Amino acid sequence: MKAKVIIIGGGLSGVLAAMQLAQFPGGPDVLLIEKNPELLGRGVAYQYDFTHQPLNVVAGGMSLFADRPLDFVEWLEANHFKYNHLIEKVSPQEFIPRKIFGDYVLENLERVQHEAADRLQIRIDEAVSIMDFGTRKTVVLASGNELHADHVILALGNFPPADLFLPDNPVQNDPRYYASPWSDKVYSHITGDEHILLVGSGLTAVDIVLGLILRKFSGKVTMLSRRGRFPLPHDLSHPALQILEPEIKHPRKMLLWVRELIRKNPDIPWPSIMDGLRPFTKKIWLAWTLDEKSYFLRKIRPYWEIARHRIPAKSSALLNEMMNAGKLELKKGYIVEAIATDSGIEIVYRSERNDIRQVFHKVINCTGPESNYRKVRFPIIGDLIGQGKVKTDELGLGIKCTPEGRIINQRGEIEEGIWCIGPMRKSVLWETTALRELREQASELALLIAGK
Numbered sequence: 082m083k084a085k086v087i088i089i090g091g092g093l094s095g096v097l098a099a100m101q102l103a104q105f106p107g108g109p110d111v112l113l114i115e116k117n118p119e120l121l122g123r124g125v126a127y128q129y130d131f132t133h134q135p136l137n138v139v140a141g142g143m144s145l146f147a148d149r150p151l152d153f154v155e156w157l158e159a160n161h162f163k164y165n166h167l168i169e170k171v172s173p174q175e176f177i178p179r180k181i182f183g184d185y186v187l188e189n190l191e192r193v194q195h196e197a198a199d200r201l202q203i204r205i206d207e208a209v210s211i212m213d214f215g216t217r218k219t220v221v222l223a224s225g226n227e228l229h230a231d232h233v234i235l236a237l238g239n240f241p242p243a244d245l246f247l248p249d250n251p252v253q254n255d256p257r258y259y260a261s262p263w264s265d266k267v268y269s270h271i272t273g274d275e276h277i278l279l280v281g282s283g284l285t286a287v288d289i290v291l292g293l294i295l296r297k298f299s300g301k302v303t304m305l306s307r308r309g310r311f312p313l314p315h316d317l318s319h320p321a322l323q324i325l326e327p328e329i330k331h332p333r334k335m336l337l338w339v340r341e342l343i344r345k346n347p348d349i350p351w352p353s354i355m356d357g358l359r360p361f362t363k364k365i366w367l368a369w370t371l372d373e374k375s376y377f378l379r380k381i382r383p384y385w386e387i388a389r390h391r392i393p394a395k396s397s398a399l400l401n402e403m404m405n406a407g408k409l410e411l412k413k414g415y416i417v418e419a420i421a422t423d424s425g426i427e428i429v430y431r432s433e434r435n436d437i438r439q440v441f442h443k444v445i446n447c448t449g450p451e452s453n454y455r456k457v458r459f460p461i462i463g464d465l466i467g468q469g470k471v472k473t474d475e476l477g478l479g480i481k482c483t484p485e486g487r488i489i490n491q492r493g494e495i496e497e498g499i500w501c502i503g504p505m506r507k508s509v510l511w512e513t514t515a516l517r518e519l520r521e522q523a524s525e526l527a528l529l530i531a532g533k
């Protein structure tokens with residue numbers, strides 16, 4: 082009998098895994114399950130509504146196929162006529178709107194499904210449980226159906242941000258507070274002259290500001306984050322510094338190493354120097370102890386995030402323009418109190434040891450995807466933790482798994498037949514969200530599962 086693989090999650094990771102498996106000669110039957118039809122092939126990052134939020138990687142770096150690096154650029158050239166209103170020109174150096182990349186992913190999924198119709202199926206439903214069924218697995222769906230498979234791949238991706246307020250705080254359920262920023266609904270109730278608080282100042286907060294600019298927003302935006310820093314802009318004139326594999330035994334050494342290279346290369350911006358580390362990140366992270374990883378998260382992560390996850394220079398210029406016009410301010414601090422009032426949500430935030438009280442018309446949680454699985458309220462996560470099939474990691478980064486995506490259960494053993502891909506591997510790989518990483522994971526996973 083032919084093996085069967087069920088992939089749970091139809092975002093970029095799930096689609097890449099499905100395409101790789103379906104194209105594998107003599108490979109298994111594949112069923113891709115996505116709970117939200119609007120997110121099929123797009124996930125949260127490449128949604129239909131993101132018409133003006135750009136990719137944070139240039140088009141030349143966004144091919145779905147490692148052996149055809151310019152595939153996305155060629156696809157754009159062939160389809161440019163559809164997007165004349167969104168992109169001026171096509172070149173490998175352009176930052177393309179994320180919706181268009183989503184169209185490209187979806188079109189490729191449809192093509193592979195057409196070519197391998199007998200092998201790849203797609204189903205819209207939510208997987209809520211995975212149970213043992215002899216040596217196989219049973220996936221239970223929210224619709225009540227049960228499906229059997231030899232392998233299940235979890236591609237659950239990015240979870241909504243952690244709650245900002247305690248459950249008993251009325252603000253948590255106030256319609257003027259948006260607990261998740263990844264929806265067009267965020268904009269539908271914002272009127273032009275309001276004062277909006279974005280909690281967080283990373284890529285998601287920048288996305289929201291770009292969405293507001295597009296909608297001719299004339300009010301004011303305050304961004305509040307612990308570090309009070311924007312992601313840095315890409316500088317395409319400085320590619321990653323080419324380096325030999327460094328020996329970085331402790332994160333403190335990483336700082337010394339970067340400082341030394343900055344001193345030796347005064348003409349190269351420090352983010353390009355950090356880019357040079359990218360090919361070695363996985364190995365460095367795997368070699369560190371728990372204490373060392375914890376040190377990195379406490380002391381170095383903020384600098385890492387702004388340098389590694391950058392924004393197009395054009396987005397950065399738009400932020401500066403808004404700041405210069407007095408319509409955007411960036412505050413360093415954190416919320417200490419939130420009260421729902423008639424005129425808005427009253428926030429007290431602590432900044433530079435002062436408590437500042439301000440009323441905002443809307444508050445949007447842009448703190449980034451929650452990776453602490455104990456706090457995630459998805460039925461399947463509760464089920465897998467409850468059954469002991471999945472173990473959360475000590476640093477709140479994700480779940481225990483091997484670098485190649487085998488799940489480690491609460492007995493510390495490999496949970497046979499269950500795999501994961503994408504952001505779910507963060508605890509073991511650290512950098513595991515960019516297309517390049519997901520592409521590599523999907524092809525390795527297909528080889529491990531179908532290549533036997």
Ligand SMILES: Cc1cc2nc3c(=O)[nH]c(=O)nc-3n(C[C@H](O)[C@H](O)[C@H](O)COP(=O)(O)OP(=O)(O)OC[C@H]3O[C@@H](n4cnc5c(N)ncnc54)[C@H](O)[C@@H]3O)c2cc1C
Nearest residue numbers: 090092093094116120124125136137208238239503515516
């Ligand atoms: C806003 C944003 C912008 C980004 N921009 C870029 C970029 O420009 N370039 C880049 O390289 N990377 C970017 N990334 C990184 C991004 O995380 C990855 O590129 C990728 O989208 C991750 O895909 P995923 O499939 O793992 O997760 P997701 O996109 O989160 O998809 C997971 C899917 O699983 C579904 N799902 C979850 N649970 C279930 C269930 N129980 N049953 C059925 N379905 C389920 C969800 O509905 C969702 O569709 C961005 C990320 C974000 C959040």
